[in-house]
Structure formats: C-alpha cells, structure tokens
Amino acid sequence: MRRALFMLVPLLAVLIVSAREPAKPVASISPAARDRGVYYLADDAEAHWVPFDLTPGNQMRFTMRLEGRAVTAILDSGVSYTLLAKASPAVDTTKLVAGGSARAIGGSVELGWMPTRTLAIGGLARTGGGVTVTDLPAIATGSASAVDLLVGADLLAGHALDIDYAAHRFRLLPSGRLPFKGATAPLRLSTERSVYESVATLGRRRLTPMIVDTGDGSSVTVTAAGWKAAALTVPSTTAISFGLAGPAVSGLAIVPELRVGELTARSTEVRIEPAGGFSQAIGAAGRIGSGFLQNYRVLLDPGARRMVFSRSNDADTPPLRSTSGLLVGIEKERLKVLHVMRGGPAAASGWKDGDLICTIDGTRITTSYATSPLASWSAGEPGRIVTLGLCDGTIRPLTLRRFY
Structure with a gap:
C-alpha cells in the first residue's frame, strides 16, 4: 500500500499526557484519581473486525459507540488517554471537569475530563471510566472534517491489536494470541x-x-x-x-x-x-x-x-518523493501552501507559505481533489512542467525535479 504523501501533508496527532494540574483547578480531578472502568472482551472477539478508512493524513478512521451513540474515531496508540473533541456532540458539559494540561506536537494543550458510562469498539466494551477532553481540529487528521475521538493506549493496551492495513480493518484480541506469523x-x-x-x-x-x-x-x-x-x-x-x-x-x-x-x-x-x-x-x-x-x-x-x-507485497517499494517542493492542505475548493520544502523547485521559484492554488494545469480544485488523479502532480515525473493557477488569477509554471 502506497499513499501519495505529498498530495497532502501527513499530519501528526500525538499526545502525551503530562498530568500537570492547572494553577487554579475548578472541580479538577487528577489522573491517579480517575475511574479506570471495567473492560470486557467478547468470547468471539476474533470475529469482531472493525473497518476503517485512511484519512489524507494516514490515520485509521472508524466508527465506534460512546454512551450508546455512534461516534467517529482514530486509533492512536501515541495518545496516553483516550481524547474526546471538545466540539463533539458527545461532550456532556454538565459532567466536564478540569483535567490539567499535556505536551503535544507543537506545544501544550489544556485538558478536561468527562466520566462515561459505556464505550464499545468491535469486541471490546467498557463500563465506567472516562475520557480526556480538548480541542481536536480537523487539521489533526488531514481532512476537512474533524473526528470525535482519538482512541488511546488506555483502551488498547490490555489486549492484542491486529491491524490488517491491506483489508482496512482491525480487531482486538486477548493478549498472547498470534493470528499470523512474521x-x-x-x-x-x-x-x-x-x-x-x-x-x-x-x-x-x-x-x-x-x-x-x-x-x-x-x-x-x-x-x-x-x-x-x-x-x-x-x-x-x-x-x-x-x-x-x-x-x-x-x-x-x-x-x-x-x-x-x-x-x-x-x-x-x-x-x-x-x-x-x-x-x-x-x-x-x-x-x-x-x-x-x-x-x-x-x-x-x-x-x-x-x-x-x-x-505486504509492496513493503519495500520506495516512498513517493515530492518533486514540486510544495506541501499543501485542502481548503474547500483550493489548496493552501503549508510549507515550501528546502532545496526544492518551489523554493527556487519564489513560492511562499500561505499561497493559495485554485487550478492545476487549468483544472479547478474540487472537494474530491484528495482522491482524484489530479492530486498526483506534486510528486510527478521530474522534468514535467505543471501550470499552477493562484486564486488571485496569477499563473505560475513549476518544473518538477528530484531534490532529495
């Protein structure tokens, strides 16, 4: 499986909870005092595959249940405690308490904590416990839509996690099971x-x-x-x-x-x-x-x-390399330059962070851009000249080349 990492920026959603309390906590509860919940793994857990799709940022997005309602989630073993987006409809503000702060990619974030009654992923269910609450912007998944949850190590680590990327599915098994060799x-x-x-x-x-x-x-x-x-x-x-x-x-x-x-x-x-x-x-x-x-x-x-x-069959296939030197993100029907790569052709021709692209070789950007053949231009064949139309009407040709 190979994804064109330079069509869109591969984004990080890493969170390590530092358990530092706010200077003036309001009804706060420390991580050590939180209810861990009780976990149940179904006897037929092996049959409970959870389908997922890969976001443009390369994360596994799927549907699970929180308090009986369907919510969207990303499987994130780099998160210490499962995180619920503050903007999610699943947040009950009457139960929300202060939860300290955490180190994250790019700096630190303030946290809340919300107790929960029920949670279910595939063959795994939990009663009691709770979730960390903070802002979870859509850019953390590399897509236009935010998700409700990042499912962290607190939910996953008591079991074996079998991820079948080729089939876009995963399951939770009893620890010690070995469903395949490798x-x-x-x-x-x-x-x-x-x-x-x-x-x-x-x-x-x-x-x-x-x-x-x-x-x-x-x-x-x-x-x-x-x-x-x-x-x-x-x-x-x-x-x-x-x-x-x-x-x-x-x-x-x-x-x-x-x-x-x-x-x-x-x-x-x-x-x-x-x-x-x-x-x-x-x-x-x-x-x-x-x-x-x-x-x-x-x-x-x-x-x-x-x-x-x-x-997988293509495990050692060389990764795609940017030949444009532009890393871009989607903003509805346009692309925004998020980074101009050092030493690339874009850097040599005056591109800047924040430039807005509305057309590629005369074709307009649409909401289906991420999955369309049009998105392959940024890692195209060296020597190809791509005509990029800025949203202010300026036209800029860019000659692709290999630079790293």
Missing part, C-alpha cells in the same frame, strides 16, 4: 509515558525508546541527536507536520535501511526533529508512525511484549 520486535507499554514503545536501529545508532504511534501519519521520526549519531550520508530537505498544539517543521530524508527487531525495512522515509523537539522533550528517541506500519499487517501486543510484522 518478523517480531520488542514492544512494551511505557510506565513513564503510558504509550507503546519499541526499539529501532538506524545506521550506526540504536534508537530507544521509539514510540509506536498509529496516530502519527508520518513514517519514522527521530531526534536531531539520533540522526547525527546514525552518521548517514543521504540528502535531506524539510517538511511540516501538525499536532494538537500546532505545526512543527522537521528535516526529511529517505534512508536505505532501518531495522525494527527482526524486521529490515528498505527505503524508509525519516523525519528529523530539531533539537528540543517533541521526542526529545518527553525523553523518547522518536516515533514509528502509521506511514511505516501500513506497509505490513501488524500485531501490537504489549502484554506479550511483542510486535509482529507480516510484509
């Missing part, structure tokens, strides 16, 4: 960060801990120190990602080899966070995201301390 890698639930963690090797560097984050739409992210220690000589550029607290610019390279346990992955896209970035701030070496995981059928089972990978 390359294994270590996996644990971090006691420090309450998220899934593993280990990777890049060049000369063993990277640990690496957060395994199904909510991160990018492939692999490493700290600046980890990248330097890997001592790889490959060209790089820049990219932008979005977390709950805002945008973050990072380096971007494609490396010939990356190892995760017994798995050796070829031609892997790697983002390099600047010094002091999110991973460094929380004491992690980086993240393994959905952009990497989607090349395999994956079993995540922290209870059995293992992750299992079964290769």
Whole structure:
C-alpha cells in the first residue's frame, strides 16, 4: 500500500499526557484519581473486525459507540488517554471537569475530563471510566472534517491489536494470541509515558525508546541527536507536520535501511526533529508512525511484549518523493501552501507559505481533489512542467525535479 504523501501533508496527532494540574483547578480531578472502568472482551472477539478508512493524513478512521451513540474515531496508540473533541456532540458539559494540561506536537494543550458510562469498539466494551477532553481540529487528521475521538493506549493496551492495513480493518484480541506469523520486535507499554514503545536501529545508532504511534501519519521520526549519531550520508530537505498544539517543521530524508527487531525495512522515509523537539522533550528517541506500519499487517501486543510484522507485497517499494517542493492542505475548493520544502523547485521559484492554488494545469480544485488523479502532480515525473493557477488569477509554471 502506497499513499501519495505529498498530495497532502501527513499530519501528526500525538499526545502525551503530562498530568500537570492547572494553577487554579475548578472541580479538577487528577489522573491517579480517575475511574479506570471495567473492560470486557467478547468470547468471539476474533470475529469482531472493525473497518476503517485512511484519512489524507494516514490515520485509521472508524466508527465506534460512546454512551450508546455512534461516534467517529482514530486509533492512536501515541495518545496516553483516550481524547474526546471538545466540539463533539458527545461532550456532556454538565459532567466536564478540569483535567490539567499535556505536551503535544507543537506545544501544550489544556485538558478536561468527562466520566462515561459505556464505550464499545468491535469486541471490546467498557463500563465506567472516562475520557480526556480538548480541542481536536480537523487539521489533526488531514481532512476537512474533524473526528470525535482519538482512541488511546488506555483502551488498547490490555489486549492484542491486529491491524490488517491491506483489508482496512482491525480487531482486538486477548493478549498472547498470534493470528499470523512474521518478523517480531520488542514492544512494551511505557510506565513513564503510558504509550507503546519499541526499539529501532538506524545506521550506526540504536534508537530507544521509539514510540509506536498509529496516530502519527508520518513514517519514522527521530531526534536531531539520533540522526547525527546514525552518521548517514543521504540528502535531506524539510517538511511540516501538525499536532494538537500546532505545526512543527522537521528535516526529511529517505534512508536505505532501518531495522525494527527482526524486521529490515528498505527505503524508509525519516523525519528529523530539531533539537528540543517533541521526542526529545518527553525523553523518547522518536516515533514509528502509521506511514511505516501500513506497509505490513501488524500485531501490537504489549502484554506479550511483542510486535509482529507480516510484509505486504509492496513493503519495500520506495516512498513517493515530492518533486514540486510544495506541501499543501485542502481548503474547500483550493489548496493552501503549508510549507515550501528546502532545496526544492518551489523554493527556487519564489513560492511562499500561505499561497493559495485554485487550478492545476487549468483544472479547478474540487472537494474530491484528495482522491482524484489530479492530486498526483506534486510528486510527478521530474522534468514535467505543471501550470499552477493562484486564486488571485496569477499563473505560475513549476518544473518538477528530484531534490532529495
């Protein structure tokens, strides 16, 4: 499975709860005092597959039930506690209390907490417990519509999570089950960060801990120190990602080899966070995201301390590279330039963040752009000249080329 990551920006939705209380809490409740709820896994859980679609930001979007109502959700093992969007109709403001703040990609966010009665995902049900509440903008999923929930490690980690990316479905199983064979890698639930963690090797560097984050739409992210220690000589550029607290610019390279346990992955896209970035701030070496995981059928089972990978047919196909140097987002019937990549043809021809594109080779942008053949232009054949029409009527030709 290959997604055109440069049609739209692969977005991040990572949240690590810091459990820091507000200076003046109003009816606040600390994480340690919260009801954890009681979990039930159906005897026939193996039959309870949950279908999902991949958002333009590479995250798994599906439907589940909260308090008996259908809500949209994203599976996000990089979130410590399941998060409900403040704007969701599922929020009951009469039950909402202060919940402290958290570190997130781009900065920090303020949290609330809401107790719940019932919650259900596939063969898993929970009574009692609650959800964290905060702002969850649509840009965190890379699509025009926001979702209600990010389903975090608190709901997932007690079970094995079997993700069949090729069939666009997942299921929750009893820990210890092994529904398929493949390359294994270590996996644990971090006691420090309450998220899934593993280990990777890049060049000369063993990277640990690496957060395994199904909510991160990018492939692999490493700290600046980890990248330097890997001592790889490959060209790089820049990219932008979005977390709950805002945008973050990072380096971007494609490396010939990356190892995760017994798995050796070829031609892997790697983002390099600047010094002091999110991973460094929380004491992690980086993240393994959905952009990497989607090349395999994956079993995540922290209870059995293992992750299992079964290769898809195109697991080692080189990722698409931008040949335009423009990373764009959809705004209804136009594209907004979110980042001009370092060293690319767009940077050399005067493009700026915020430029608005309404036509490509004379064809207008429509609401179906993300899934249309038109969206392939930004990673098109080197040497092709693309005619981009700005929304102010200006026409700009852009000659595509390979630059990293």
